[in-house]
Amino acid sequence: MKISAPMLPLTALALIGAAAAGAQVPAPVQQPQAQAPAESEELVVDVEGGISAPMPIAVPYMPTPASVSTQAGETGALGRQVAEIVASDLRNSGIFTPRGPAGLPAISYPQVTAPDFGYWGGTGSQALVQGFVQANANGTLTVGCYLYDVYAKKELTRQGYVVEPRDWRRAAHKCADAVYSRLSGESPFFDSRIAYIAESGPKDNRVKRLAIMDSDGANHRFLTNGQSTVLTPRFSPDYKQIVYLSYVDKRPRIYVYDIGSGRQRVVTESTNQTFAPRFSPDGKWILYSMSVNGNTDIYRVSANGGQPVRLTNTPGIDTGGSYSPDGTKIVFESDRSGGQQLYVMNADGSDQRRISFGGGRYATPEWSPRGDLIAFTKMAGNFRIGVMSPSGGGERLLTNSWQDEAPTWSPNGRIIQFFRSSQGRSGKSTVWQVDLTGSHERQIPTPLDGSDPAWGPLLP
Amino acid sequence: MKQIGLKIAVVAAIALTGACAQKPKDLPPPPGGTVVDPNANNGGGDVGNAIIPGSRADFLQKVTSDRVLFELDSYTVDAEDQAILDSQAAWLLANPNVTVTIEGHADERGTREYNLGLGDRRANAAKNYLVSRGVPASRMTTISWGKERPAAVGSDESAWAQNRRAVTVIPQ
Numbered sequence: 001m002k003i004s005a006p007m008l009p010l011t012a013l014a015l016i017g018a019a020a021a022g023a024q025v026p027a028p029v030q031q032p033q034a035q036a037p038a039e040s041e042e043l044v045v046d047v048e049g050g051i052s053a054p055m056p057i058a059v060p061y062m063p064t065p066a067s068v069s070t071q072a073g074e075t076g077a078l079g080r081q082v083a084e085i086v087a088s089d090l091r092n093s094g095i096f097t098p099r100g101p102a103g104l105p106a107i108s109y110p111q112v113t114a115p116d117f118g119y120w121g122g123t124g125s126q127a128l129v130q131g132f133v134q135a136n137a138n139g140t141l142t143v144g145c146y147l148y149d150v151y152a153k154k155e156l157t158r159q160g161y162v163v164e165p166r167d168w169r170r171a172a173h174k175c176a177d178a179v180y181s182r183l184s185g186e187s188p189f190f191d192s193r194i195a196y197i198a199e200s201g202p203k204d205n206r207v208k209r210l211a212i213m214d215s216d217g218a219n220h221r222f223l224t225n226g227q228s229t230v231l232t233p234r235f236s237p238d239y240k241q242i243v244y245l246s247y248v249d250k251r252p253r254i255y256v257y258d259i260g261s262g263r264q265r266v267v268t269e270s271t272n273q274t275f276a277p278r279f280s281p282d283g284k285w286i287l288y289s290m291s292v293n294g295n296t297d298i299y300r301v302s303a304n305g306g307q308p309v310r311l312t313n314t315p316g317i318d319t320g321g322s323y324s325p326d327g328t329k330i331v332f333e334s335d336r337s338g339g340q341q342l343y344v345m346n347a348d349g350s351d352q353r354r355i356s357f358g359g360g361r362y363a364t365p366e367w368s369p370r371g372d373l374i375a376f377t378k379m380a381g382n383f384r385i386g387v388m389s390p391s392g393g394g395e396r397l398l399t400n401s402w403q404d405e406a407p408t409w410s411p412n413g414r415i416i417q418f419f420r421s422s423q424g425r426s427g428k429s430t431v432w433q434v435d436l437t438g439s440h441e442r443q444i445p446t447p448l449d450g451s452d453p454a455w456g457p458l459l460p
Numbered sequence: 461m462k463q464i465g466l467k468i469a470v471v472a473a474i475a476l477t478g479a480c481a482q483k484p485k486d487l488p489p490p491p492g493g494t495v496v497d498p499n500a501n502n503g504g505g506d507v508g509n510a511i512i513p514g515s516r517a518d519f520l521q522k523v524t525s526d527r528v529l530f531e532l533d534s535y536t537v538d539a540e541d542q543a544i545l546d547s548q549a550a551w552l553l554a555n556p557n558v559t560v561t562i563e564g565h566a567d568e569r570g571t572r573e574y575n576l577g578l579g580d581r582r583a584n585a586a587k588n589y590l591v592s593r594g595v596p597a598s599r600m601t602t603i604s605w606g607k608e609r610p611a612a613v614g615s616d617e618s619a620w621a622q623n624r625r626a627v628t629v630i631p632q
Contacts, residue, residue: 203613229608231572245576250561250603252576273580273604276573289577291604294535294584296577317577333574339533340574363571377571405571421568423615452572 068135072165089176094440145175187412235456311349355392370413549593567620579604
């Protein structure tokens with residue numbers, strides 16, 4: 001699942017495209033890198049919420065210079081699907097109101113680099129995304145992606161992606177990422193994957209399977225067959241492995257699953273239960289919890305195995321450890337004070353300090369990849385997803401349902417996924433996401449019920 | 461297992477009265493609804509009506525209950541639990557070749573990972589009490605299921621009370 005060739009500057013791509021299309025496309029004008037416009041002129045969209053309404057953005061279907069049948073389908077059909085994915089990603093970010101691609105006029109290939117600003121200006125769309133899909137002689141696809149400021153009548157960014165046909169959706173996500181980043185100033189996140197637990201069957205005998213999918217739910221794949229209960233997966237930073245809890249042989253222990261080979265191995269041999277595994281940001285360490293005669297502490301072990309190091313030794317249940325993005329600190333939960341609360345310690349276990357004091361119980365802390373916030377589950381009546389600063393200030397609750405649990409961060413630290421359980425004998429779990437304003441909440445489509453989502457980093 | 465279910469219902473009802481809880485929407489079946497025939501086939505270990513000594517069926521017939529229930533967020537073995545575990549200890553001492561697994565469970569109103577720790581606490585609380593009654597620790601293994609394997613599937617106080625449990629499981 002890799003982009004097969006380095007990204008080419010789109011200028012080159014467009015020229016190639018022009019040549020292939022019989023030089024119908026004017027070569028894009030080489031513009032000197034413009035000075036950043038004054039802030040009042042800059043087209044921006046506000047991720048933090050605040051006063052801005054979602055930005056209207058037009059995403060017409062993307063044409064192809066020549067209809068070619070590829071392993072991923074016909075290039076014209078792919079162009080339509082890429083535009084649909086871009087619009088869907090932008091809508092799901094919560095900060096855009098995409099228009100199209102359905103219902104918008106068809107764009108010709110030459111128009112991709114020469115948009116009809118007069119027309120788009122009359123539609124109320126502030127920004128415009130155009131692009132194309134082209135089959136290359138070597139079997140790859142080129143997806144071009146152009147972002148325009150409709151009112152200023154200028155191009156804001158252009159990107160070209162050369163991908164294997166099977167990775168065509170990644171090109172669409174990268175286009176959406178380019179648009180999102182350029183207009184919000186935030187880091188990209190659509191081109192990423194999610195590991196989670198697919199659930200089925202009755203509540204008292206639920207079948208739980210390890211599964212992975214793209215950030216929008218596409219390319220879904222089951223990794224385990226459900227014979228053994230599995231829980232709490234986490235991707236390694238390079239996406240090559242997943243660490244998780246399995247009840248194989250009726251012994252709950254943490255395993256590493258190698259996605260390439262499908263092999264699984266025990267991380268650390270013990271007769272005690274090991275659980276709550278997390279990779280360190282550099283992938284070298286695995287943090288986990290181990291219960292010894294009713295007492296649970298947090299340990300660290302090399303991802304390759306070896307001698308574990310115990311990091312906590314307070315009576316009680318210490319679990320749910322999560323590294324800060326620089327790897328120097330760990331946030332975890334402990335009931336040492338009588339109920340579950342959040343604590344931060346140095347990566348070697350020193351200087352353990354409680355950071356949650358808001359009343360109720362706090363659990364499942366996850367440090368944002370940006371480093372600025374810690375997401376958690378707060379239990380006070382309902383179970384709700386919230387965030388606070390690493391020093392414990394600025395608590396904000398983002399959801400309010402009967403039972404929301406186990407937040408996981410988007411790669412850019414702007415969106416949180418979690419799982420939501422419903423009540424009763426037919427109660428089930430589903431995967432949801434919410435942005436940091438708390439106002440954009442939606443369910444992630446999964447073929448079965450789902451829990452324990454774990455969002456990986458931006459794909460390499 | 462019907463016999464066990466009935467005993468749980470009674471215990472749950474007592475717990476409810478004691479806690480002065482709101483009337484749950486989903487009450488356990490009233491006592492008397494299930495008449496237990498002591499000679500009924502209770503599953504594994506039976507040959508005709510004869511229960512094999514040392515079998516699961518023998519255990520379930522002889523002990524007060526195969527499980528102890530816990531208060532919210534607690535792993536305290538109270539007097540009622542002690543009486544149940546005393547009956548289990550007596551059986552285990554009379555059947556010294558049987559090894560058992562003690563399963564610890566939690567109700568659904570906790571987070572998944574914490575509940576794995578909590579289930580481990582409960583399993584070990586039961587195990588440690590049995591050890592204090594002379595059952596060798598080497599004959600008992602523990603496993604925590606957290607909230608993954610509820611005994612009652614409702615989302616109310618009576619279901620949660622039945623799910624906060626440690627169950628002594630004899631090999632079939």
